[in-house]
Amino acid sequence: MKxxxxxxxxxxxxxxxxxxxxxxxxxxxxxxxxxxVSLGKNNAGYNILSGPLITILDYGSELAILAIGMTLVTxxxxxxxxxxxxxxxxxxxxxxxxxxxxxxxxxTIQAPIIVAxxxxxxxxxxxxxxxxxxxxxxxxxxxIATLILFTAGRSIAAWINNNELPIVPDPKxxxxxxxxxxxxxxxxxxxxxxxxxxxxxxLKFTNLGLYTQSVGINDKxxxxxxxxxxxxxxxxxxxxxxxxxxxxxxxxSRIGTINYSVIAKDIxxxxxxxxxxxxxxxxxxxxxxxASVLGAYVIQCLTTTxxxxxxQSEALAAYKAVVVxxxxxxxxxxxxxxxxxxxxxxxxxxLTGKAKKEAAK
Amino acid sequence: MKKNxxxxxxxxxxxxxxxxxxxxxxxxxxxxxxAIVFLGGGFTKPQMIFxxxxxxxxxxxxxxxxxxxxxxxxxxxxxGGVVALVSMSCAVYLDFVRNSSVLIAxxxxxxxxxxxxxxxxxxxxxxxxxxxxVSLAGMFFAxxxxxxxHTDPFDVKNETFVKLKDTRITVPFMGSxxxxxxxxxAYIEIGVVVALAVVVVLFLxxxxxxxxxxxxxxxxxxxxxxxxxxNVRLTKFLSHVICSLLxxxxxxxxxxxxxxxxxxxxxxxxxxxxxxxxxxxxxxxxGVGNIIGTFFGVLSLSTIQNVVASAGLDQxxxxxxxxAAMLCIFLLIQSVVMWQKKKALNS
Numbered sequence: 001m002k003x004x005x006x007x008x009x010x011x012x013x014x015x016x017x018x019x020x021x022x023x024x025x026x027x028x029x030x031x032x033x034x035x036x037v038s039l040g041k042n043n044a045g046y047n048i049l050s051g052p053l054i055t056i057l058d059y060g061s062e063l064a065i066l067a068i069g070m071t072l073v074t075x076x077x078x079x080x081x082x083x084x085x086x087x088x089x090x091x092x093x094x095x096x097x098x099x100x101x102x103x104x105x106x107x108t109i110q111a112p113i114i115v116a117x118x119x120x121x122x123x124x125x126x127x128x129x130x131x132x133x134x135x136x137x138x139x140x141x142x143x144i145a146t147l148i149l150f151t152a153g154r155s156i157a158a159w160i161n162n163n164e165l166p167i168v169p170d171p172k173x174x175x176x177x178x179x180x181x182x183x184x185x186x187x188x189x190x191x192x193x194x195x196x197x198x199x200x201x202x203l204k205f206t207n208l209g210l211y212t213q214s215v216g217i218n219d220k221x222x223x224x225x226x227x228x229x230x231x232x233x234x235x236x237x238x239x240x241x242x243x244x245x246x247x248x249x250x251x252x253s254r255i256g257t258i259n260y261s262v263i264a265k266d267i268x269x270x271x272x273x274x275x276x277x278x279x280x281x282x283x284x285x286x287x288x289x290x291a292s293v294l295g296a297y298v299i300q301c302l303t304t305t306x307x308x309x310x311x312q313s314e315a316l317a318a319y320k321a322v323v324v325x326x327x328x329x330x331x332x333x334x335x336x337x338x339x340x341x342x343x344x345x346x347x348x349x350x351l352t353g354k355a356k357k358e359a360a361k
Numbered sequence: 362m363k364k365n366x367x368x369x370x371x372x373x374x375x376x377x378x379x380x381x382x383x384x385x386x387x388x389x390x391x392x393x394x395x396a397i398v399f400l401g402g403g404f405t406k407p408q409m410i411f412x413x414x415x416x417x418x419x420x421x422x423x424x425x426x427x428x429x430x431x432x433x434x435x436x437x438x439x440x441g442g443v444v445a446l447v448s449m450s451c452a453v454y455l456d457f458v459r460n461s462s463v464l465i466a467x468x469x470x471x472x473x474x475x476x477x478x479x480x481x482x483x484x485x486x487x488x489x490x491x492x493x494x495v496s497l498a499g500m501f502f503a504x505x506x507x508x509x510x511h512t513d514p515f516d517v518k519n520e521t522f523v524k525l526k527d528t529r530i531t532v533p534f535m536g537s538x539x540x541x542x543x544x545x546x547a548y549i550e551i552g553v554v555v556a557l558a559v560v561v562v563l564f565l566x567x568x569x570x571x572x573x574x575x576x577x578x579x580x581x582x583x584x585x586x587x588x589x590x591x592n593v594r595l596t597k598f599l600s601h602v603i604c605s606l607l608x609x610x611x612x613x614x615x616x617x618x619x620x621x622x623x624x625x626x627x628x629x630x631x632x633x634x635x636x637x638x639x640x641x642x643x644x645x646x647x648g649v650g651n652i653i654g655t656f657f658g659v660l661s662l663s664t665i666q667n668v669v670a671s672a673g674l675d676q677x678x679x680x681x682x683x684x685a686a687m688l689c690i691f692l693l694i695q696s697v698v699m700w701q702k703k704k705a706l707n708s
Contacts, residue, residue, distance in 0.1 A: 138696040141645045143493055145692070151632055152685030155678030269497060282491055314624060318505020324498040334489045
């Protein structure tokens with residue numbers, strides 16, 4: 001029995017699943033309609049699914065995609081990328097620039113959507129490569145290296161489009177962040193599925209996962225074993241850049257335009273939180289991408305729940321901070337050690353107490 | 362061969378801290394002289410420097426705290442949030458409570474900083490949680506709390522406070538004549554005095570006291586600091602307490618400068634503080650840094666902003682881009698300098 005419990009609590013998916021269960025129970029008690037999924041019609045007259053659960057699945061997608069890349073970066077470099085929000089702005093701005101050209105209110109799109117998306121991918125990967133080069137070649141701490149793009153990113157994004165807000169005229173572009181006519185499930189869910197499947201295949205058929213872990217655990221010894229830590233770290237940042245480009249496609253497509261100072265604001269914090277929630281060590285090493293993806297949805301669930309309790313969007317941060325602190329403190333090795341000692345003593349006390357009672361008899 | 366040995370001796374003689382400090386001050390002077398030569402005008406007047414000090418006194422104070430934490434090997438990104446929280450709480454207290462006194466507001470600011478420091482320091486030093494994550498949550502919490510305390514921005518009308526806010530200390534002999542020949546005395550605000558005092562005190566503490574040296578020891582190498590009998594946990598704890606306390610003081614100074622409470626105050630101040638510390642020659646890896654350098658870091662940062670503004674690139678994005686570019690350059694310089702030094706020591 002004890003070993004069974006240990007097996008469950010030792011599993012990395014334990015924390016996010018428990019957090020999800022707690023949130024579900026809170027919602028069940030407060031308002032059971034949280035779990036209702038209904039089939040309605042949207043403005044265009046197509047059938048779509050709606051309900052809080054669908055909202056979580058839909059709006060958690062960007063975070064889930066970012067969590068994939070962020071987990072790799074965390075595992076390889078032992079630090080986090082805090083520039084993802086700003087990079088989303090850059091990639092999205094580049095995408096709009098290609099789609100709309102110099103005219104901010106074009107009649108038709110100036111380039112095929114796929115070309116714009118590829119450009120965004122290249123831009124995202126370039127930003128990732130910049131961060132990656134600073135971290136891997138120049139050995140600057142990841143958080144500080146990405147601070148550069150964090151400060152400059154939104155300014156660069158505004159500069160790309162001359163601080164104007166182009167509006168994409170093609171309704172097809174909106175499909176990526178909304179619904180494809182005739183399919184009642186949000187398109188973003190499919191995008192996440194594609195990303196997850198690709199990641200799964202890459203991890204299954206290449207040594208990326210193994211190499212990343214070994215670099216994160218000890219980059220000197222992995223270098224002695226013939227792995228190139230510089231390249232692995234660099235690669236993890238480039239992969240995150242790709243994830244950022246996909247997330248920016250969804251973000252821009254949701255509203256058909258961009259707001260440089262607000263788009264994907266604070267998403268870096270949520271992405272780091274997702275990685276931490278997934279039970280991954282933030283100091284690098286072993287990782288579990290699926291736990292991070294689950295963590296991303298837990299965070300979205302938390303956000304939706306808080307909104308349901310009429311919490312202001314600006315005050316949301318305070319509640320999330322409390323959750324982070326509770327999570328981090330409870331998963332700290334030091335605290336676990338202390339707790340274990342206390343529990344053991346309790347057991348010991350109970351045992352000795354029993355023994356004493358028996359002796360008294 | 363001879364060249365190599367000369368290089369070697371220079372690198373041996375100059376400590377990391379001083380080397381980076383010299384680079385920083387040199388670049389600041391070059392930049393300022395460049396601004397005078399190419400842009401002239403306002404940069405020749407002493408008031409330019411005083412204005413920089415007036416607007417950035419809060420940043421100087423928080424950046425000093427940041428340097429302290431970074432020297433002892435940690436980081437604290439909650440300072441901007443603490444500054445916003447302090448100015449909002451003080452504003453609400455001064456305006457909504459009857460018979461409010463500025464002294465109690467000041468104590469409140471210090472109290473908020475102290476509580477923040479104790480909690481964060483405890484989590485970082487005694488529970489071994491990464492400082493970045495702890496202060497990230499701290500930043501989240503402070504920003505959220507600021508909105509919970511009061512949502513809308515507003516100006517404070519308390520009389521004693523407004524009087525204090527408008528106090529100008531004139532600096533003798535530094536004034537300037539305008540085109541009509543009218544004399545304008547140079548002035549500084551109270552915050553500048555506080556900021557300069559903080560810089561001097563921290564500089565002396567870091568250089569001449571046992572506690573100050575132990576910050577360097579802990580940041581440089583935890584293991585050897587422990588073996589030398591330094592209480593590593595206590596030192597780390599104190600570094601966070603002092604940093605947050607300075608953030609509290611910085612918050613009050615910021616409040617004194619702007620005279621209003623708003624949830625969007627001091628947005629990105631933590632990033633500016635980190636950037637000025639880095640530009641000032643504080644190494645991220647810990648153990649290297651100088652408060653004087655940080656002071657010059659803030660000056661360089663705001664000079665660049667002023668240069669950008671007066672060079673006609675006043676679109677908002679240029680400030681962000683130039684600061685980031687500067688940060689990037691200084692990080693690369695640090696990286697290259699340390700790499701060279703390692704090479705010189707090894708050869």
